[in-house]
Amino acid sequence: MKRPTMSDIAQRAGVTKSAVSFALNGQPGVSAATRERILAIAEEIGFQPSSAARALNGGKAGAFGLVIDRPADTLGSESFFMRLLAGMQAELAAHHVTLLFTMAEDAYAEIELYHQWWAQRRVDGVFVVDLQVGDRRIGVLEEMRMPAVVIGTPRGAGTLPAVWQDDRAAVEMVVGHLAKLGHRRIARVGGYAKYWHSALRSEAFVAVSAAAGIQAVSVPGDYTSEHGAEVTRTLLSAADPPTAILYDNDVMAIAGLGVAQRMGVGVPDAVSILSWDDSPTCGVMYPSVTALRRDIPAAGAAAARMLRDLAAGGRPGNQAEAAPVLQVRMSSGPALAPVGRRPAHAVSPVPLQLTAFFLTERGMPGGLRWPSPLQRAGFTVSGGW
Amino acid sequence: MKRPTMSDIAQRAGVTKSAVSFALNGQPGVSAATRERILAIAEEIGFQPSSAARALNGGKAGAFGLVIDRPADTLGSESFFMRLLAGMQAELAAHHVTLLFTMAEDAYAEIELYHQWWAQRRVDGVFVVDLQVGDRRIGVLEEMRMPAVVIGTPRGAGTLPAVWQDDRAAVEMVVGHLAKLGHRRIARVGGYAKYWHSALRSEAFVAVSAAAGIQAVSVPGDYTSEHGAEVTRTLLSAADPPTAILYDNDVMAIAGLGVAQRMGVGVPDAVSILSWDDSPTCGVMYPSVTALRRDIPAAGAAAARMLRDLAAGGRPGNQAEAAPVLQVRMSSGPALAPVGRRPAHAVSPVPLQLTAFFLTERGMPGGLRWPSPLQRAGFTVSGGW
DNA sequence: AAATCGTACTTAACCGGTAAATTCTAGCGT
DNA sequence: ACGCTAGAATTTACCGGTTAAGTACGATTT
Numbered sequence: 106m107k108r109p110t111m112s113d114i115a116q117r118a119g120v121t122k123s124a125v126s127f128a129l130n131g132q133p134g135v136s137a138a139t140r141e142r143i144l145a146i147a148e149e150i151g152f153q154p155s156s157a158a159r160a161l162n163g164g165k166a167g168a169f170g171l172v173i174d175r176p177a178d179t180l181g182s183e184s185f186f187m188r189l190l191a192g193m194q195a196e197l198a199a200h201h202v203t204l205l206f207t208m209a210e211d212a213y214a215e216i217e218l219y220h221q222w223w224a225q226r227r228v229d230g231v232f233v234v235d236l237q238v239g240d241r242r243i244g245v246l247e248e249m250r251m252p253a254v255v256i257g258t259p260r261g262a263g264t265l266p267a268v269w270q271d272d273r274a275a276v277e278m279v280v281g282h283l284a285k286l287g288h289r290r291i292a293r294v295g296g297y298a299k300y301w302h303s304a305l306r307s308e309a310f311v312a313v314s315a316a317a318g319i320q321a322v323s324v325p326g327d328y329t330s331e332h333g334a335e336v337t338r339t340l341l342s343a344a345d346p347p348t349a350i351l352y353d354n355d356v357m358a359i360a361g362l363g364v365a366q367r368m369g370v371g372v373p374d375a376v377s378i379l380s381w382d383d384s385p386t387c388g389v390m391y392p393s394v395t396a397l398r399r400d401i402p403a404a405g406a407a408a409a410r411m412l413r414d415l416a417a418g419g420r421p422g423n424q425a426e427a428a429p430v431l432q433v434r435m436s437s438g439p440a441l442a443p444v445g446r447r448p449a450h451a452v453s454p455v456p457l458q459l460t461a462f463f464l465t466e467r468g469m470p471g472g473l474r475w476p477s478p479l480q481r482a483g484f485t486v487s488g489g490w
Numbered sequence: 491m492k493r494p495t496m497s498d499i500a501q502r503a504g505v506t507k508s509a510v511s512f513a514l515n516g517q518p519g520v521s522a523a524t525r526e527r528i529l530a531i532a533e534e535i536g537f538q539p540s541s542a543a544r545a546l547n548g549g550k551a552g553a554f555g556l557v558i559d560r561p562a563d564t565l566g567s568e569s570f571f572m573r574l575l576a577g578m579q580a581e582l583a584a585h586h587v588t589l590l591f592t593m594a595e596d597a598y599a600e601i602e603l604y605h606q607w608w609a610q611r612r613v614d615g616v617f618v619v620d621l622q623v624g625d626r627r628i629g630v631l632e633e634m635r636m637p638a639v640v641i642g643t644p645r646g647a648g649t650l651p652a653v654w655q656d657d658r659a660a661v662e663m664v665v666g667h668l669a670k671l672g673h674r675r676i677a678r679v680g681g682y683a684k685y686w687h688s689a690l691r692s693e694a695f696v697a698v699s700a701a702a703g704i705q706a707v708s709v710p711g712d713y714t715s716e717h718g719a720e721v722t723r724t725l726l727s728a729a730d731p732p733t734a735i736l737y738d739n740d741v742m743a744i745a746g747l748g749v750a751q752r753m754g755v756g757v758p759d760a761v762s763i764l765s766w767d768d769s770p771t772c773g774v775m776y777p778s779v780t781a782l783r784r785d786i787p788a789a790g791a792a793a794a795r796m797l798r799d800l801a802a803g804g805r806p807g808n809q810a811e812a813a814p815v816l817q818v819r820m821s822s823g824p825a826l827a828p829v830g831r832r833p834a835h836a837v838s839p840v841p842l843q844l845t846a847f848f849l850t851e852r853g854m855p856g857g858l859r860w861p862s863p864l865q866r867a868g869f870t871v872s873g874g875w
Numbered sequence: 876a877a878a879t880c881g882t883a884c885t886t887a888a889c890c891g892g893t894a895a896a897t898t899c900t901a902g903c904g905t
Numbered sequence: 906a907c908g909c910t911a912g913a914a915t916t917t918a919c920c921g922g923t924t925a926a927g928t929a930c931g932a933t934t935t
Contacts, residue, residue, distance in 0.1 A: 108609055110891055121915055126893060136913060153609030157545035158891035161920045166542070168590075180572045187565045187572065194593045203612065205553075206591040208579045224493055224538030226921095227588065330770040359771055366776035385715040386744055386771070391751035495921055506885055511923060521883060543921035546890045611891095 109150045117150075118143050129154075160226055167202055169193075169412055170228040172218055174209040175235065179328050183354060184384050185401060186234075189256070192405025193232070200413060202229075212237070216245050223251045229416040230254070232408055236261055236301045252415040254408050257302045259423045266415065268408045270426045272302065275397055276309040278431050279379060280317055283349050287440040288377065290320040292347040294336050294357055298325035303353065306381075310351070322347070326357055333357025337364040341376065348440040349377035355384045358394055362436060373438035383432055392435035399429040494535045502535075503528050514539070545611055554582065554797055555590040555613040557600045560620065564713050565593070568739060569769050570786060571619075574641070577790025578617070585798060587614075597622070601630050608636045614801040615639070617793055621646055621686045637800040639793050642687045644808045651800065653793045655811045657687065660782055661694040663816050664764060665702055668734050672825040673762065675705040677732040679721050679742055683710035688738065691766075695736070707732070711742055718742025722749040726761065733825040734762035740769045743779055747821060758823035768817055777820035784814040 111129075115122040120139060127134040128143040135143070146152075160166050171193070173186060180186060190206065197204055205228055209215040219242070222228045230252030233242060243263045246253045255267035283291055293310045296303035307323040314321030324340070326332050333352060337360065340347055352358035358380035365372050372378055372392055380387055383396035404426050411421045496514075500507040505524065512519040513528040520528070531537075545551050556578070558571060565571060575591065582589055590613055594600040604627070607613045615637030618627060628648045631638045640652040668676055678695045681688035692708040699706030709725070711717050718737060722745065725732055737743035743765035750757050757763055757777055765772055768781035789811050796806040 108611075112891075122892075123894080123916080124914060127914090130893085132894090134913065139913080151605070151609070153606055155546070155891055156610040156612050157542045157551070158920090159893085160542035161540070161546060161891080161922085162893050163920070164893080180576065183572075187568075190591070191565065191593055198592065198594075201606075203590050203607075204592060205588050206575070207583065207589060208576055209583075220536070221538055221586075222588075224536065225541040226493075227541050330774040334774050356771060360774035363774045363776040363778070386741060389715040389719050389745035389748045391748040393748070497921075507922075508886080508924080509884060512884090515923085517924090519883065524883080540921055543890090544923085546892085546921080547923050548890065549923080 109152045110155070111152070113150065114143060114146050114152060117146050165229045165416070166226050168205055168228050169197065169202060169409070169416075170205040170207070170219075170222050170231040171234070172207050172209050172215045172231070173234060174211055174215045175328075180208065183328065183356060185354070185382060188401040189234075189405040192402030192407075193409045194405075195402070196406040196409035196413075202413065212241060216242055219245065219249065219251065223249055230412045232256055232412065233262075233265070237299045238301055238304060240301075252412060254412045254415060254421075256404065256408050257300075258305060260305060261301050266411055266421045267423045268404050268411065268426065269423060270302075270399060270404070271428065272306045273309045273313070275381075275429050276306060276313050278429070279351055279397060280310070280313045280319065280321075282431055282433070282437070283377070283379075283440075284317045284319060286349075286377070286438065288319065288349045289440065290345065290347045291349040291351070292321070292340050293323045293351045294326045294333060294353060294361065295323055296326060296328050296353045306353070326353060328354055328357065330356050330360035333360035334364045337361035338368070341365060341368055341370050346370075347376065349379065349437065351379045352381065354382045355380045355387050355394070355396065358396070359386065359390060362390065362392070362394060373436050374441055377437035377440075379437055387432075388434065390436075395434045395437035396432050397429045398432050400427055403427065494537045495540070496537070498535065499528060499531050499537060502531050550614045550801070551611050552586065553588045553590055553613050554578075554794070554801075555592070555604075555607050555616040556619070557592050557594050557603055557616070558619060559594040559596055559600050560713075568713065568741060570739065570767060573786040574619075574790040577787030577792075578794045579790075580787065581791040581794035581798075587798065597626060601627055604630065604634065604636065608634055615797045617641060617797065618647075618650070622684045623686055623689060625686075637797060639797045639800060639806075641789065641793050642685075643690060645690060646686050651796055651806045652808045653789050653796065653811065654808060655687075655784060655789070656813065657691045658694045658698070660766075660814050661691060661698050663814070664736055664782060665695070665698045665704065665706075667816055667818070667822070668762070668764075668825075669702045669704060671734075671762070671823065673704065673734045674825065675730065675732045676734040676736065677706070677725050678708040678736045679711045679718060679738060679746065680708055681711060681713050681738045691738070711738060713739055713742065715741050715745035718745035719749045722746035723753070726750060726753055726755050731755075732761065734764065734822065736764045737766060739767045740765045740772050740779070740781065743781070744771065744775060747775065747777075747779060758821050759826055762822035762825075764822055772817075773819065775821075780819045780822035781817050782814045783817050785812055788812065 111122045111125045115125045118125065118139070120143070124135050124139065125143050128140040129147060156167055173180065193204060205222065207218060209218055219231060222231070231246070233246070233253055233255045234257060236255055236257050238261065240261060243261065243265060246265065247263055253265050255262040255265050257267065258269045259267040280291070291314060293307070295307055298304055298307070303325070310323050311321050324336050326336060333356065337350065340350060341364070350361055352361055358378055362372060362378045365376055365378065370376050378394055380394050380396040383398035387394040387396045407424055407426070411424065414421045496507045496510045500510045503510065503524070505528070509520050509524065510528050513525040514532060541552055558565065578589060590607070592603060594603055604616060607616070618631070618638055618640045619642060621640055621642050623646065625646060628646065628650060631650065632648055638650050640647040640650050642652065643654045644652040665676070676699065678692070680692055683689055683692070688710070695708050696706050709721050711721055718741065722735065725735060726749070735746055737746055743763055747757060747763045750761055750763065755761050763779055765779050765781040768783035772779040772781045792809055792811070796809065799806045
């Protein structure tokens with residue numbers, strides 16, 4: 106059972122394969138009668154054009170690529186990428202474009218993969234996520250002139266178009282919510298400081314808090330529950346702990362909630378817990394977790410549309426995601442007066458050196474220099490805390 | 491800046507492209523000197539063979555496919571697939587095989603996709619997950635003679651090789667653990683009953699429990715936190731609730747834990763909560779969740795190896811996963827005497843019709859007939875409970 | 876010295892499409 | 906009847922590789 110080709114159709118229709126090509130592609134050059142006969146035969150024998158042969162003719166590969174180079178265990182617990190993928194698929198499948206999805210060890214391997222895919226004509230373009238400060242991928246992609254769309258932020262994306270979220274507005278929403286509840290000392294556990302989106306959120310978080318007269322600290326994290334738990338323990342063990350903590354993803358938020366409960370720190374009475382990403386789990390936890398909900402599949406679909414446009418020769422501009430919604434649940438509430446807030450069985454404060462460890466930047470690339478405002482956002486405190 | 495071809499190399503080396511082909515592929519027919527010269531030039535201009543041209547020569551597409559047809563929101567919260575993907579990638583990337591990953595609406599769309607991929611020579615084979623009772627995909631794949639590996643269970647996989655887990659042994663481990671802790675009435679919240687792996691676990695759960703003299707009920711679920719919460723509420727509201735509940739994934743387990751806490755049912759004192767899949771989140775929750783840990787990436791890697799073998803003409807046999815480990819944490823403990831177990835502020839029992847609703851099979855395909863033992867496992871009780 | 880052989884390479888065909896150039900045919904005007 | 910033209914279908918070449926078959930030539934055999 107060999108797969109049918111255009112020559113097979115041509116033979117049965119008594120014409121040449123060129124005629125078949127014209128007929129199938131709606132080109133002029135065949136009579137209506139012949140065209141119909143050819144289409145009927147193609148349908149009957151279940152003909153599908155070989156994507157390889159198509160691609161060989163200076164044509165398109167009919168596929169886009171996505172490479173993620175986070176460690177696999179981080180990916181596993183995060184729902185972000187699956188939802189992003191789902192959104193992309195919905196858009197791509199409708200246009201018969203397939204997605205090549207891979208995980209890479211690091212940025213170097215990722216760039217290597219781009220070179221291979223492009224040179225082998227496997228893809229017509231790629232999606233770029235987790236944009237880093239001084240990201241080498243951007244320059245490489247621009248030089249290769251491979252169509253690419255950035256998902257995250259236009260900052261540092263060079264000439265590549267981006268689908269981005271207004272982090273500033275989101276931060277204003279969250280900080281405003283906390284300010285209204287009377288919080289005056291808040292913390293944020295972010296992602297890798299090397300990621301642009303994380304750095305920008307840090308910056309906005311500190312700046313917006315300062316403007317609202319709130320003391321704030323922003324700590325870099327690594328998206329894992331382990332680290333979220335560690336940082337939370339440090340924060341809550343401080344002499345003057347924050348009354349609210351905002352985590353950059355749901356996994357860390359849930360870990361933070363668990364730590365607070367273990368330490369006997371009441372949620373939300375003693376500390377409010379908030380998550381930047383929402384997930385069904387946030388809603389069913391006890392207490393349920395207040396979360397910032399964004400339409401991630403929509404962002405994926407938008408990125409897919411942009412990449413199709415770009416690959417077809419268009420020049421799409423940046424596109425902002427819809428504003429996120431703050432889903433207020435049980436884990437956030439009014440800031441209570443300090444008196445009596447720490448129960449008797451609270452865990453004793455952690456040793457100083459552990460605290461100092463967390464106050465050091467983790468996972469920062471060696472020689473990288475920070476822009477001054479970001480450096481402050483990295484781990485410095487606003488409001489003299 | 492056009493991409494370099496073999497002809498370019500040939501021209502610069504002063505030979506024909508055939509010689510270049512021989513040199514690059516390590517075939518005999520070129521002198522060592524010429525071979526070296528050609529390799530040097532290829533390296534210098536960054537040559538990469540066109541996958542399209544390669545595929546055109548009766549050759550391989552150099553890609554495998556994976557289609558998932560669960561609803562996107564289920565996928566988002568589950569870490570299983572990401573970890574499976576990570577394992578596959580590790581194996582595939584090492585052999586320069588890429589992965590086509592897509593989500594489909596339903597089995598029909600999935601089959602359609604298989605036809606397209608195969609006819610278009612986009613893939614050399616596919617991975618099949620979530621095998622269903624009477625799955626149509628198997629027959630289609632066998633007829634197409636497309637290499638395919640089943641992940642889950644050999645039951646219903648026809649002639650396709652499978653990577654499978656010994657669910658029976660896992661169930662014995664969990665039930666044995668609970669029996670030792672004194673539990674005499676336990677429940678399980680499974681996945682879709684139409685999935686083979688879920689049905690087999692149901693069967694084993696009921697049978698093993700009966701053998702151990704334990705009353706057991708197995709309820710089909712849909713892997714979502716919402717449903718996990720609903721079922722848990724029903725179970726705990728019963729006149730004689732189970733003292734332990736085993737959930738088929740971490741999302742439902744966490745949801746169940748949340749419900750128990752909301753109802754004031756102590757965990758693990760009044761009810762033990764166990765999850766079939768482990769995740770970092772299970773460990774940081776409070777209380778942390780006892781979970782059955784399997785090496786999912788290893789299963790993915792094994793499946794990838796098998797599919798490579800199969801696509802190369804081999805005849806790999808079924809392969810069992812390593813036995814899972816029961817990670818005992820805070821959420822499981824000894825079954826306490828019924829007296830005083832239900833606190834005063836427990837939620838009132840749900841109306842009878844809601845209970846009845848859950849006792850009806852959800853999501854069962856219309857005319858499907860169940861084998862008798864599975865039908866009993868579907869929702870019947872062992873031990874006269 | 877002629878026949879034999881192995882090596883190193885070239886020629887040419889092919890995979891399954893696309894598309895420009897060309898031939899064939901029928902209908903048109905004059 | 907003749908040239909002219911539009912449309913239908915064919916011929917031909919090409920994309921970038923692989924591979925069977927063929928050729929040239931120096932070295933070995935008899």
